[in-house]
Amino acid sequence: xxxxxxxxxxxxxxxxxxxxxxxxxxxxxxxxxxxxxxxxxxxxxxxxxxxxxxxxxxxxxxxxxxxxxxxxxxxxxxxxxxxxxxxxxxxxxxxxxxxxxxxxxxxxxxxxxxxxxxxxxxxxxxxxxxxxxxxxxxxxxxxxxxxxxxxxxxxxxxxxxxxxxxxxxxxxxxxxxxxxxxxxxxxxxxxxxxxxxxxxxxxxxxxxxxxxxxxxxxxxxxxxxxxxxxxxxxxxxxxxxxxxxxxxxxxxxxxxxxxxxxxxxxx
Amino acid sequence: xxxxxxxxxxxxxxxxxxxxxxxxxxxxxxxxxxxxxxxxxxxxxxxxxxxxxxxxxxxxxxxxxxxxxxxxxxxxxxxxxxxxxxxxxxxxxxxxxxxxxxxxxxxxxxxxxxxxxxxxxxxxxxxxxxxxxxxxxxxxxxxxxxxxxxxxxxxxxxxxxxxxxxxxxxxxxxxxxxxxxxxxxxxxxxxxxxxxxxxxxxxxxxxxxxxxxxxxx
Numbered sequence: 001x002x003x004x005x006x007x008x009x010x011x012x013x014x015x016x017x018x019x020x021x022x023x024x025x026x027x028x029x030x031x032x033x034x035x036x037x038x039x040x041x042x043x044x045x046x047x048x049x050x051x052x053x054x055x056x057x058x059x060x061x062x063x064x065x066x067x068x069x070x071x072x073x074x075x076x077x078x079x080x081x082x083x084x085x086x087x088x089x090x091x092x093x094x095x096x097x098x099x100x101x102x103x104x105x106x107x108x109x110x111x112x113x114x115x116x117x118x119x120x121x122x123x124x125x126x127x128x129x130x131x132x133x134x135x136x137x138x139x140x141x142x143x144x145x146x147x148x149x150x151x152x153x154x155x156x157x158x159x160x161x162x163x164x165x166x167x168x169x170x171x172x173x174x175x176x177x178x179x180x181x182x183x184x185x186x187x188x189x190x191x192x193x194x195x196x197x198x199x200x201x202x203x204x205x206x207x208x209x210x211x212x213x214x215x216x217x218x219x220x221x222x223x224x225x226x227x228x229x230x231x232x233x234x235x236x237x238x239x240x241x242x243x244x245x246x247x248x249x250x251x252x253x254x255x256x257x258x259x260x261x262x263x264x265x266x267x
Numbered sequence: 268x269x270x271x272x273x274x275x276x277x278x279x280x281x282x283x284x285x286x287x288x289x290x291x292x293x294x295x296x297x298x299x300x301x302x303x304x305x306x307x308x309x310x311x312x313x314x315x316x317x318x319x320x321x322x323x324x325x326x327x328x329x330x331x332x333x334x335x336x337x338x339x340x341x342x343x344x345x346x347x348x349x350x351x352x353x354x355x356x357x358x359x360x361x362x363x364x365x366x367x368x369x370x371x372x373x374x375x376x377x378x379x380x381x382x383x384x385x386x387x388x389x390x391x392x393x394x395x396x397x398x399x400x401x402x403x404x405x406x407x408x409x410x411x412x413x414x415x416x417x418x419x420x421x422x423x424x425x426x427x428x429x430x431x432x433x434x435x436x437x438x439x440x441x442x443x444x445x446x447x448x449x450x451x452x453x454x455x456x457x458x459x460x461x462x463x464x465x466x467x468x469x470x471x472x473x474x475x476x477x478x479x480x481x482x483x484x
Contacts, residue, residue: 001391003390004389045390070283074289074458074461075412076458090280093283097283098318118323122386124414175386175388176386229384260410
């Protein structure tokens with residue numbers, strides 16, 4: 001049976017892993033390759049590496065850091081941030097990424113999803129969706145599911161219903177969705193399982209839950225209540241609030257299939 | 268002590284070669300990325316990696332003049348490893364896009380049936396149907412990493428004599444095949460942690476034995 005994945009996320013700015021609350025107030029959390037190796041050893045099923053420094057001059061640095069990271073961790077690596085063309089995606093894959101995540105650029109240029117999938121296969125194309133809850137009672141007909149898509153690190157609404165965009169992204173060629181609740185991101189108040197459920201019911205592709213992890217029980221709820229195939233978290237792992245092994249133990253106790261952590265691997 | 272075997276990894280622009288190069292190097296071999304037929308000469312093991320669709324991959328292999336060299340290599344029963352798409356291409360054709368593929372193994376690449384999610388992405392159990400030295404030291408049912416929507420189905424189905432291992436995602440599919448010194452795996456050993464590195468080390472070790480046998484002959 002396919003295991004439910006636990007995925008540490010490396011938010012990278014200027015070659016360093018950083019973390020902030022709702023994409024602001026960034027703090028330094030370490031060196032990407034070092035953290036990647038540590039997480040692989042501790043039982044991570046996959047890694048997500050998001051370049052959040054939008055500066056175009058950071059491209060070369062990013063590819064170099066991706067390659068150093070890919071060489072240290074023999075588990076899959078998804079890289080997002082700044083991919084604007086099929087050639088950009090090729091460069092990121094050649095640097096060692098297994099999958100590429102498209103976010104703002106997928107909204108701006110939906111055909112890019114299709115072109116990337118045609119060239120490298122849907123399985124290599126992740127569409128990342130940042131969703132914000134629409135205030136209750138507004139009854140905005142544009143957002144029937146109650147969530148709208150925001151881009152540029154959650155700052156800019158684009159007038160799309162998050163669930164409709166999720167379905168569209170899959171039709172365009174996305175092989176996986178990374179769904180982040182911007183309301184919960186960095187707040188450690190738990191995943192938005194209603195958002196996850198709304199998305200997972202509408203698509204056949206695997207969905208990665210993101211935004212709000214505080215403890216192992218949140219991972220269980222994201223899978224059981226939200227229908228997520230994989231669960232992503234950043235700061236709780238970086239700061240050793242909880243280990244991957246602890247998360248997996250709680251998931252296993254709840255009856256969810258997880259991959260065993262190599263005995264003796266956790267440092 | 269002799270140098271590790273030389274592994275030619277076919278480079279036809281199909282995704283991530285860094286992890287394959289790094290993993291095979293970690294297994295004790297030397298790696299040469301091979302974008303031309305000449306770059307295969309002198310290798311002890313030929314690896315065809317790849318993700319994505321069959322038709323563009325076949326087109327690139329043809330453009331690079333690599334189709335006949337790969338056929339010749341396998342026909343001579345030289346050590347060969349196909350990974351993911353590199354396994355699927357060995358069959359007669361692919362249902363994904365109707366591509367005619369290498370036709371080395373009788374059978375077709377078909378969409379995974381009854382799958383609860385597609386693509387099939389993540390760690391899943393590889394259950395062996397028969398012993399194979401590439402899996403030495405790896406537990407039967409070990410979790411290995413998959414990312415695909417299609418898989419090769421040999422002409423004889425799951426009971427075909429080429430089948431080494433199967434995996435279930437919805438219905439069961441073939442996750443490893445072998446014939447002579449050819450091995451094909453649907454999972455990604457280069458991304459499958461310790462067990463994946465073990466498989467690559469086993470394959471490299473088998474190539475080293477074959478190299479020494481040939482040089483002694």
